[in-house]
Amino acid sequence: MVTARVWVLKKHFEGFPKTSDFELKKIELPNLKDGELLLESVFLSVDPYMRPYSQRDMKEGDIMIGTQVARVVESKNPAFSVGAFVVAGSGWRTHFISDGKDLHLLPAGWPESLSKSLALGTVGMPGLTAYFGLLEVCKMKPGDTVLVNAAAGAVGSVVGQLAKIGGCKVVGCAGSDDKVAYLKKIGFDEAFNYKTVTSLDEALRKASPDGYDCFFDNVGGEFAYTAISQMKKYGRIAICGAISQYNDSVPQKGPYVQIPMLFKELQMEGFIVSRWNNRREEGLKALLKWVVEGKVKCHEHITEGFENMPMAFIGMLKGENLGKAVVKV
Numbered sequence: 001m002v003t004a005r006v007w008v009l010k011k012h013f014e015g016f017p018k019t020s021d022f023e024l025k026k027i028e029l030p031n032l033k034d035g036e037l038l039l040e041s042v043f044l045s046v047d048p049y050m051r052p053y054s055q056r057d058m059k060e061g062d063i064m065i066g067t068q069v070a071r072v073v074e075s076k077n078p079a080f081s082v083g084a085f086v087v088a089g090s091g092w093r094t095h096f097i098s099d100g101k102d103l104h105l106l107p108a109g110w111p112e113s114l115s116k117s118l119a120l121g122t123v124g125m126p127g128l129t130a131y132f133g134l135l136e137v138c139k140m141k142p143g144d145t146v147l148v149n150a151a152a153g154a155v156g157s158v159v160g161q162l163a164k165i166g167g168c169k170v171v172g173c174a175g176s177d178d179k180v181a182y183l184k185k186i187g188f189d190e191a192f193n194y195k196t197v198t199s200l201d202e203a204l205r206k207a208s209p210d211g212y213d214c215f216f217d218n219v220g221g222e223f224a225y226t227a228i229s230q231m232k233k234y235g236r237i238a239i240c241g242a243i244s245q246y247n248d249s250v251p252q253k254g255p256y257v258q259i260p261m262l263f264k265e266l267q268m269e270g271f272i273v274s275r276w277n278n279r280r281e282e283g284l285k286a287l288l289k290w291v292v293e294g295k296v297k298c299h300e301h302i303t304e305g306f307e308n309m310p311m312a313f314i315g316m317l318k319g320e321n322l323g324k325a326v327v328k329v
């Protein structure tokens, strides 16, 4: 008999999540039936979507949603051998039983020297978000100037590096000087700390006096309005996230974007990465190749200990992470 530790949503978040909104519980797992396997989480992801999705899809007492890299510890399913690593979406659990249907083996050719945690970040859902958002929504082309916010995070850091590979000029904004230094180190042409500039409008204008062809928006709110006002004619805006609004108890009011949208004839499109689930393999193969070749650099913010999941999640929402926020069990 295996005992799993799980984190449940004890109380729906009101405003910014608190550690008291979560509860750690123990669950006895039954013996395996034919076709099933027992897995143990090795790395778990903490992601911004957990904040809005918990509100929309979860009830109090549910196990927190989420993905993990897990190792097969026992198998009665011939498709998965003991010791194999998979990406699963089984929520905040140390151990779980699966019938194998929704598990993804790591992409073929994953080098032994590459941390498997990257399957939750650059070579996982956030990397795919950057890849499809840039190619299919921003429709980036060589010579474009691309703006990305939350640029030192899991998605943003890949957006900037892919845009450089694609022959673009890249401007990134992040919330600390260390993050800005990192962006410059990984090849961003311009980067600034949006928390310390005296005027965001001026900082954006200085970074690209001619404006922006593409805006990959991870943040929303006031930042997005200011950036949209500086788009070039026919610019493309990908609405990837709106993290500055996820913790609002009262929805923010304008300013509104219709005037720049109209007179600059802009395109703005929201997207969810799962739209391209049928091209997952293509995206992961490309991302893995760039990582192995050293063309895309990865940074991770690793929190040790399953007991620290809520703290890691809250820390990520506060901006404590440089790169992908991951918990190592």
Ligand SMILES: NC(=O)C1=CN([C@@H]2O[C@H](COP(=O)(O)OP(=O)(O)OC[C@H]3O[C@@H](n4cnc5c(N)ncnc54)[C@H](OP(=O)(O)O)[C@@H]3O)[C@@H](O)[C@H]2O)C=CC1
Pocket: 047, 048, 049, 125, 126, 129, 150, 151, 152, 153, 154, 155, 156, 173, 174, 175, 176, 179, 218, 219, 239, 240, 241, 242, 243, 244, 245, 271, 272, 273, 274, 316, 317, 318, 319, 320, 321, 323, 324, 325
């Ligand atoms: N559409 C889709 O399919 C997907 C969308 N997303 C979205 O992409 C965005 C980035 O996600 P991800 O890369 O995983 O997370 P990150 O690794 O970027 O972590 C979140 C970052 O957001 C920044 N942030 C937090 N609060 C604010 C705020 N009020 N204003 C500005 N920045 C803030 C912080 O960085 P800083 O220090 O710079 O403030 C923090 O580090 C999120 O909005 C997420 O919801 C992610 C995956 C898929």
Ligand SMILES: CCCCCCCCC/C=C/C=O
Pocket: 048, 049, 065, 066, 067, 089, 090, 091, 125, 240, 241, 272, 273, 274
């Ligand atoms: C239980 C696994 C759920 C995985 C969902 C991943 C979709 C992310 C879409 C993000 C939207 C905004 O952040």
